Amino acid sequence: MESEIQAAHPLPVSFYLQPTPVVAPRLLGKLLCHRTPEGMAAGIIVETEAYLSGEDPASHSLLRKGEQWRPKITDRNWPMFGPPGRAYVYFVYGRNWCFNIVTGPDGVGEAVLVRALEPAAGIELMKSRRGTDNLRLLASGPGRLTQAMGIGAEQNGADLTTGDLTVAEGEQIPEQRVVQTTRVGIKLAADLPLRFYLKDSPFVSRR
DNA sequence: CTCTGGATTGAC
DNA sequence: TCAATCCAGAGG
Numbered sequence: 559m560e561s562e563i564q565a566a567h568p569l570p571v572s573f574y575l576q577p578t579p580v581v582a583p584r585l586l587g588k589l590l591c592h593r594t595p596e597g598m599a600a601g602i603i604v605e606t607e608a609y610l611s612g613e614d615p616a617s618h619s620l621l622r623k624g625e626q627w628r629p630k631i632t633d634r635n636w637p638m639f640g641p642p643g644r645a646y647v648y649f650v651y652g653r654n655w656c657f658n659i660v661t662g663p664d665g666v667g668e669a670v671l672v673r674a675l676e677p678a679a680g681i682e683l684m685k686s687r688r689g690t691d692n693l694r695l696l697a698s699g700p701g702r703l704t705q706a707m708g709i710g711a712e713q714n715g716a717d718l719t720t721g722d723l724t725v726a727e728g729e730q731i732p733e734q735r736v737v738q739t740t741r742v743g744i745k746l747a748a749d750l751p752l753r754f755y756l757k758d759s760p761f762v763s764r765r
Numbered sequence: 766c767t768c769t770g771g772a773t774t775g776a777c
Numbered sequence: 778t779c780a781a782t783c784c785a786g787a788g789g
Contacts, residue, residue: 607772616772621786634785651773652782658772671772701773743772763773 566591566726568719574642578661578668582608583738583754585659585670587731589678592707593722597683599707601675601697602728605755605762607741609638609658611667615746618648619667629667637715638667645723647704647714654701657709659718659725673742673753674698676761677706699763731756 566589574581583606591600609617611629618635620627631639637646637660646658646669662668675697677684684696684706697703704710709723716723734757741753742763755762 609772618772618785632786648772649784650771652771652784654773656772673772699773741772745771 566724568724568726569643571641571643571719574659574661575663576661578608578610578670579752581659581661582606582670582752583736585672585725586736586754586756587728589726589728590672590675590707591679591724591726592709594708596708597680599680599683600678601684601703601707602678603672603674603725604676604759605672605674605698606753607671607673608661608752608754609669609671610752611662613747614750614752616741616744616748616750617667619669631667635667638669639665640715643717643719645709645713645716645718647709647711649711650701655704655710656700657704657707657713671700672703673700674755674759674761674763675703675706676759683708694760698761 585603585606588603589600611619615627619638621630641664642661644660646660658669658671660669677696685691688696688706697706713723718725737755737757738751739753
């Protein structure tokens with residue numbers, strides 16, 4: 559018999575067509591699920607960041623052209639310019655994978671970085687992938703999250719509305735539980751308030 | 766081809 | 778506070 563989590567229906571493409579700064583907070587409380595040969599793992603999204611297609615030099619979709627920042631498709635960022643509801647996975651700092659959800663219309667380079675999860679299912683699998691029993695350290699941070707969920711290069715470009723890696727409806731989040739602040743770990747556009755997290759969640763990444 | 770720096774993490 | 782570690786992007 560299937561668990562409720564496995565039976566949960568993925569969010570439709572239309573969800574990801576809302577403006578990216580709207581999608582990012584609305585992803586809080588949703589369930590990220592990954593079925594692999596090792597088993598199923600899932601977590602509640604508790605922290606996200608929006609990356610935009612204009613006026614956002616921190617976004618991978620914009621590259622410097624002289625004095626200007628312009629949209630440019632490259633070998634790394636191409637999924638950001640593809641259809642909404644797909645995964646954009648990239649490697650950073652020589653060790654970590656980061657998982658993004660592509661938003662906005664096909665051809666527009668925007669995405670939401672998923673920075674932290676509250677483990678919800680397949681916790682033993684997540685523990686073994688991470689090499690720790692500490693629940694708080696399983697998926698609180700973009701690199702930890704991808705390691706715990708088994709997300710890497712194989713998932714780059716994956717359709718999150720069908721298949722083994724999905725985002726499903728979760729608990730409803732009251733507006734007052736959503737905190738909006740500045741993004742983590744960037745130098746450019748560091749003042750833009752495009753980070754969102756669940757107030758009082760112990761699973762939000764530190765800082 | 767070479768060089769630079771990064772949407773991080775974990776150990777010190 | 779800082780090194781690890783590798784690759785994308787840029788420039789020659």
